[in-house]
Amino acid sequence: MCPLLLNSVCSVKPAHHTFPLADLDGDGRKVLRSSIREFLCSEAVAALGIPSTRAASLVTSDLYASRDPLNKGQRILERCSVVLRLAPSFIRFGSFEIFLGRDEFSGLQGPSAGRHDIRAQLLDYVIETFYPCIQQAHSNRKDRNMAFFREVMMRTAKLVAQWQCVGFCHGVLNTDNMSILGLTLDYGPFGFMDRFDPDFICNASDKRGRYSYQAQPSVCRWNLARLAEALGSELDGAEAGAILDEFMLTYEAFYLSIMRKKLGLVRKEETEDSELISDLLHVMHNTGADFTNIFRLLSCVPWPEEGDNERATVGPVVDLILQQCASIQELKVANMPTMEDRELAMILSMAQTNPVMFNIVADRSGVAQQLERMGRLKELLETNEDELKEKQRDDWIHWVSRYRRRLTRECDGTCDLPLIKKERLSVMNSNNPRVVLRNYIAQNAIQAAEKGDFSEVERVLKALEKPYSDAVGLEPLDGPNAFGEKEQRGRDLTVGYDRKPPAWAQRICIT
Secondary structure, eight states: OOOOOOOSSEEOOOSSOSSOOOOTTSSSOEEHHHHHHHHHHHHHHHHTTOOBOEEEEEEEEEEEEEEOTTSSSOOEEEEEEEEEEEOSOOOBGGGGGGGOOOOTTTOOOOTTTTOHHHHHHHHHHHHHHHOHHHHHHOSSHHHHHHHHHHHHHHHHHHHHHHHHHHTEEOSOOOGGGBBTTSOBOOOSSOEEOSBOOTTOOOOTTOTTOTTOTTTHHHHHHHHHHHHHHHHGGGSOHHHHHHHHHTHHHHHHHHHHHHHHHHTTOOSOOOTTHHHHHHHHHHHHHHHTOBHHHHHHHGGGSOOOOTTOOHHHHHHHHHHHHHTTSOOHHHHHHHTSOOSOHHHHHHHHHHHHHOHHHHHHHHTSHHHHHHHHHHHHHHHHHTSOHHHHHHHHHHHHHHHHHHHHHHHHTTOOSSSOHHHHHHHHHHHHHTTSOSOOOOHHHHHHHHHHHHTTOOHHHHHHHHHHTSTTOOOSOOOOOSSOOTTOOOOBTTBOOOOOTTSOOOGGGGGOOOO
């Protein structure tokens, strides 16, 4: 469903909200800060070609609510607002959980527990209205329901693959935030990843990383299992289990297909492509590379020519890539253990006093992750900036050279090479966005809007509407950043929408 953009941002002064969106404070108020984020991101995700709910309007109020935007116990009054959201349906996985009986662990049950008649009516409505082809193709109810569940699985697998390929992290992927239509739903503490980190967490309150970037596919599968559980007798249990078993393979196939396009591998599919992509992400992680900008830069990698000098040929593009990588200080901060000091000290003590128990504990994913961080931090402490840059250069030259060898196999000698080169660039530039809604971009727009100036919101929205374009107009307005800092040493701290985030962006806290 394509919404009519009634008004990008309008301002009125109603006495009361007619349809407020709930906030974590439980007062039913949604503040301007979170409304702008939702408004911009739903439109940004849609423009990226990812299924999404849409935003038609954002309306401010003369009411204020008390909030703690930095999650530091410092509450301020923020203006309330309403976002008008549009979608074919807002029915979620969780909509079917209201029929679940009492949970043996929590003792809770759905408000319509045992009402299988209403559950059947809701399921009929969803399939007949939004999956008419499935409704028409099956006369047997159970077969119809299984086909529906498979289609929801497919849409969900494709959706999360699209998220991963643009570095989008949702932040709160519970069953109530999963659309039955495979749409991106409920934009709260989302984040587009800047520096590539598989453990990236966009929600500051997600201390255990349940909804981290790399966890999103498995969390989506878990949510599908809960949907199957909620549908109960409407599905065949064994068949539903088999469909769930296909989820990761389906996701990986969608992910690999998109990633090949991001690398411009459009003519052939090789089994080694998966390893090539995995190694690219490994180099990006080790060098602290900017996810969005690195992929955009890869279209600058020159097509291999017979007799060219590898290091000399790829040197210029590697120089550009290195500008998108982290400094040694940034990497030290990024690799600091996130575990509590007391817990970390206990584990390190165990390594010396009880190696057997330590080996058991170290196998746990959370502990292994912390130990890996400490290992990388130790290496960084034993090197300097020059040594780091030289190693980063070698790592990137090695991968880019391997990538170029793969490009040569796109042409078998009988095809039109100029056409293949043109196709490669076209596909890459239409799958690697130049601009995404980074947190600092949204924060700058929010800060201006809270002072009554919505021009930056409008400018950001315009840039996000064409994320794959090389058109000009990606520079934000000059001025102080979101933390009120002005120029330092003659340099303005604002940064273009398509560049690495400024240092102050690391202090933005989203919950």
